[in-house]
Amino acid sequence: MIRxxxxxxxxxxxxxxxSIKGFAIRSIDDSYENIERFLKRNPTTSIVAEEDGKIVGSILCGHDGRRGCFYHVCVEESKRKNGIGKRMAKAALEALENEQINKVTLIAFKKNELGNSFWQELGWTFREDLNYYDITLNVDNITTFIQ
Incomplete structure (x- = not known):
């Protein structure tokens, strides 16, 4: 079930x-309080996949009124290659369309070969014409990669 x-x-x-090797979690951004704030700001666009009452996939999805963005897209490793990711992505895109969002972006780590091939198979465009920049405003927002 996708919801x-x-x-x-x-x-x-x-x-x-x-549980996902290579997954990046930020100490502040991914805390309960900040995810709660994100979901309040974007109440209809983040998606989970449930199987037998257990969450096996998720997409954090939000928008700024102009562009949507996918964050933390994942499917439990043992449940991959069964269409769960595609169904979640479709549901999140439909939720954004319902809010009149016309373009969606995401970031995939270069080392994430499985994720990068997944997005390309779904028709997403790999952009080579721009550079991605960011700046950390809170040095306590530490990123941890799951081993």
Whole structure:
């Protein structure tokens, strides 16, 4: 079952993130409080996949009124290659379309070969015509990669 994520899903979604090798989790951005704030700001666009009452996939999805963005797209490793990711992406894109968002972006780590091939198979465009920049405003927002 694919459905909208609620803050009550946080504990299970966080456990899913922590189970995936190479997944990057930020100490502040991915805390309960900040995910709750994100979901309040974007109440209809984040998605989870449930199987037998257990969350097996998630997409944090939000927008700024102009562009949508996918964050933390994942499917439990044992459940991959069964269409769960495609169904979640479709649901999140439909939620953004319902809010009149016309363009969606995402970032995939270069080392994430599986993720990069997934997005290309779904027809997403790899951009070579721009540079991506960011700046950390809070040095306590530490990124941890799951080993």
């Amino acid at each position: 909208t994520m609620k803050i009550d899903d946080y504990k299970e979604v966080r456990a899913l993130w922590e």
